[in-house]
Amino acid sequence: MKPIIHLSTISDLYRLFGLGPNHHPLVAVLDFSKVSEHVEKHTRISTDFYSIMFKNYCKNTIKYGRKNIDFHDGSLICIAPNQMIEMDDEVESTENMMGWGLFFHPDLIRATSxxxxxxDYSFFTYEISESLHLSDKEKNILYECVQQIRTELQENIDVHSQNIIVSTIELLLNFCSRFYGRQMITRSNTNKTIVSQVEGILHQHFTSNEISEKGFPTVKYLAEKVNLSASYLSDLLKKETGKNAQEHIHYFLIEAAKNILINSDKTVNEIAYNLGFEYPQYFNKLFKQKTGQTPLEFRNLS
Known part of the structure; x- marks a missing residue:
C-alpha cells in the first residue's frame, strides 16, 4: 500500500501538481485542463483544507471512502479537511479533460461569519455516490463564482480582497445547497422509497426484541441500513417529511413508549431501560420535551 500524501497547505497542492507559486496562501482555483495529473495509481491523499471539484474527465479515477467518483457525468464533489481520497485505476484517453477545483483553508474563513x-453545509460529509449532478445552467452559475474568485486572486491583494473572496465562496456554497435541494426533489420517487425503508426499520426496531438486543438506534445505524451517509439521509428525510433522521428516531421511540405506558403496568424506569436508555431521567426529559407531559402524566391522563 502506498503511503499517504498529506497536504497541509495550498502550496503543497501546487507542488503536488507541479504548478508555479500560488497567488494566495489560503485559497486557490485550479483549471484542471491545464494541470498535468501525474499522481501515481493507488496514491492516498488527505488535506487540511476544503476541496470543491468539478470535472467532466479525470485521468485518474478517484476513490473516496470505498466508492469511485464518476466525473464523466460532470458531477461536483465537496470534501472536508482530513478526509481521504485515493487515486485509483488510470484512464488512457485524455480527450475532453476539463473542470475546475476550488480549495480553501479553514484559516481563510476563521474570523468570518x-x-x-x-x-450547515452538510454536503461536505456526503458520500461520493451522493455527489451533485449539475445541469448546464447550474454549471455556469458555479463557474461564474469560481471565475470571480480567480479574478480576485490575480489582482493585487488589498483590504477588500478577503471579504470579496470569502463572500463569493459563501455564495457558491449557497448555490450548492440550492442545487442539492433541486436534486433531492427530482429524485423524489427514490427518496420516498428510502423514507419507507427508514420507517420500516424503525418500526421493526421498536416493536420487536431488537431494541433490547441492539440498543437505541442511531442516525449512523439507519444510514448504513439504507446505504447512505448520515448527513445525506438526514437532509433527504427533512426534505421529504419535515423531520430529520434524529427526529424520526425520537418519533418512533415516543410512539413505542406511549403504547407501553398505556398497555402495560411496567414502571417508567423499566420502560426506559427496555427502550435502550441507560439513564431513565434522559427518557423522562425527552418524553416531556416531545409531548409536553411526563410519562406518568401521560399514563394517568390516558
Missing part, C-alpha cells in the same frame, strides 16, 4: 455557517 462563514466559519460558523460551514456546519
Amino acid at each position: 462563514l466559519n460558523e455557517k460551514m456546519k
